Amino acid sequence: YELVTNNAILAEDKHLPIYDELKGMPNVEFIAGGATLNAIRVCQWCLHDRPGSTAYIGCIGKDEFGTTLETCVKKDGVSPYFKITEEVGTGTCAVLVHKKDRSLCANLAAANKYEISHLQQDEITKVYESAKIFYIAGFFLTVSLPTILAIGEHCAKEAKIMCMNLSAPFIPQFFGSQLAEAIKYVDFLFGNETEAETYGKVNNLKDCSLEAVAAHIAALPKANESRKRIVVFTQGMNQTLIVQDGEDPIAVAVP
Ligand SMILES: Nc1ncnc2c1ncn2[C@@H]1O[C@H](COP(=O)(O)OP(=O)(O)O)[C@@H](O)[C@H]1O
Ligand SMILES: [Mg+2]
Known part of the structure; x- marks a missing residue:
């Protein structure tokens, strides 16, 4: 499949047979992902003494991989509320592991098909109205900005906490206007060092150091002015930088 180690790419047509091939392998493992769902699963794992604390909203297809995903999510204690699209299949990511190296090949498919109409259904409205903390990846800025803004409005109105991750350099680079619209609702903004640097460059900041960005x-500016925004930038194995609006930066060692 011409995949290289320690890389992550979006699937092209030539990669598409890989998913069925992996599925047929005797030692294949199915793990619920991607990035946002992983974060929510880890959150539920941290809250192991409080089962049913987390829920996840997204989009899957009407297929076997969708059923598998839903089963895996439930097994990890997260309540799934998926929109089911008939247009395309469930998103999949092939993870090829060789010794300590891996190669990722993602076919986003249904993950790109989420729409705000799903959020507006009574059942889903009840779910998000009962939530206290929201986490949306920057990746989702490429899918449904109206959904993000609706959740943002809800958080601002109810003084709830909204978190976002820059997710990848291409988000500040190519989805800067969507990011700029969403950020006024964001209470916690996460990112890593390369995403931070890209943000600084594309926004023409004079100082693109992690601290300055x-x-x-x-x-x-923030929609909910009663709570100051906190920015958390990781830098691999090095210290994580935490900056709250108006306060001095704090550096936290990675365990
Ligand atoms: N060698 C390491 N030791 C401890 N933590 C690490 C190490 N390398 C990376 N991390 C942590 O892993 C996370 C990686 O996040 P990020 O760079 O955004 O990648 P991704 O979101 O693609 O997984 C960060 O929290 C980072 O601090
Ligand atoms: Mg990240």
């Missing part, structure tokens, strides 16, 4: 984002 974090301070800049922390100080951007």
